[in-house]
Amino acid sequence: xxxxxLTVQDVLETYKTAVYEKDVEAYLALxxxxxxxxxxxxxxxxxxxxxxxxxxxxxFHGLQEENVLLHVxxxxxVTEESGSLAFVRCNVTFAAHNESGEKLxxxxxxxxxxxxxxxxxxxxxxxxxxxxxxxxxxQGVFQRK
Numbered sequence: 824x825x826x827x828x829l830t831v832q833d834v835l836e837t838y839k840t841a842v843y844e845k846d847v848e849a850y851l852a853l854x855x856x857x858x859x860x861x862x863x864x865x866x867x868x869x870x871x872x873x874x875x876x877x878x879x880x881x882x883f884h885g886l887q888e889e890n891v892l893l894h895v896x897x898x899x900x901v902t903e904e905s906g907s908l909a910f911v912r913c914n915v916t917f918a919a920h921n922e923s924g925e926k927l928x929x930x931x932x933x934x935x936x937x938x939x940x941x942x943x944x945x946x947x948x949x950x951x952x953x954x955x956x957x958x959x960x961x962q963g964v965f966q967r968k
Contacts, residue, residue: 898916
């Protein structure tokens with residue numbers, strides 16, 4: 824599949840594959856040049872491609888060092904498309920497995936993607952991941968009930 828003709832569903836599938844294969848270039852190619860990311864990890868936001876590339880490389884390198892394969896699953900996906908803009912909301916589960924297939928851990932985040940069509944291909948222009956917060960502890964809730 825050409826990275827230059829992605830449908831909205833192709834973006835999600837390519838995201839899963841790029842994370843599993845720890846393919847930094849394929850992962851970064853999913854984003855527009857002027858993207859905006861709100862993420863749950865460390866940084867409040869990211870709008871700089873070099874910062875996003877460094878963060879992605881660090882994430883994938885950490886997985887490589889642990890010898891972990893990260894399976895990504897999108898659930899409860901709702902997609903709306905209109906012209907050159909699309910909106911996706913879903914739950915994303917990241918499950919770490921060892922090479923023999925044993926699940927080591929997993930977390931689930933809520934994701935919202937805003938996509939924009941550029942040169943007949945959808946790209947992520949905005950990504951927001953979030954977690955509910957436990958009112959008693961103030962800690963993020965990483966597992967769906």
